[in-house]
Amino acid sequence: MSSFPRRHLLQIEGMERPEIDAVLDLAESYVLLNRTGKTPRDLLRGRTLINLFFEDSTRTRTSFELAGKRLGADVLNMSVSTSSVNKGETLLDTAATLNAMHCDLLVVRHDQSGAPHLLAQKVEASVVNAGDGTHEHPTQALLDALTIRRRRGRVEGLSVAICGDVMHSRVARSNIHLLLTMGARVRVVGPPTLLPAEIERLGVEVFHDMAAGLAGVDVVMMLRLQRERMARGLVPSAREFFRFYGLDQAKLAAAAPDALVMHPGPMNRGVEIASDVADDPIRSVIREQVEMGVAVRMAVLDRLTRAALANA
């Protein structure tokens, strides 16, 4: 329990393997508790968790809400469309307001990379990054690792292909850091326009062709085409993208016969993934990822709360 000393969870980069293992081990126990409905509702009793989402979200926000509630916290959801941010309030004024309310855990999603880091310097609460711009989405990478580990028994030594719009994906960045730290081999596969320049410097192998990129891999991780973050002209058309980079059964055949198919959601069916692959009962673990999301977020809230108590 000693290996999660941090006050905030802002990024995977810089996290060491024992710390990641500790979160995954704890999350594993929450999977079982969630399935039996026996979660420890007193752990966060009397604590307040605020979900502060400046960008849309379905599964991340709801799973943080469920995670907080299952541990007994009071959970408030603030979405920007109904908050004073729309009236021109700065991020720091919002932070000061939330601080005055003495919240314990602040879960933040923001379209600017680094926004949660800034908030973490200004509030007393523990801050969890729920996705900042194109930078990181640490709990997504943790839940992906938990999903892989439960299916394969390990992450080390596996070969993982992260495919599609890597350029705009905080999910990809967090996963690259986590998977490499855990000893997996990572490939990125996509058109040159959607792969960041010099991404190989992170220690990944780069492919522009799905057949070559998927050859023999143990895990195929698809990413959403994030048009809302795109300048024009990076992708000719959705149909063209699907033809070359969309995961269908024919392209999946290049991967290992038991390769797992993952997607963080939300999916664009027929753009980056074919419906029959997304719904493939044997290969696709997309729904399991959602279940693991709740368990991982419970583990993170648990660790941060215990760390805050120990340092109080």
Ligand code: NCD
């Ligand atoms: C991702 C995100 O918001 O970064 N979604 C998620 O949290 N599951 C990926 C995406 O939006 O495509």
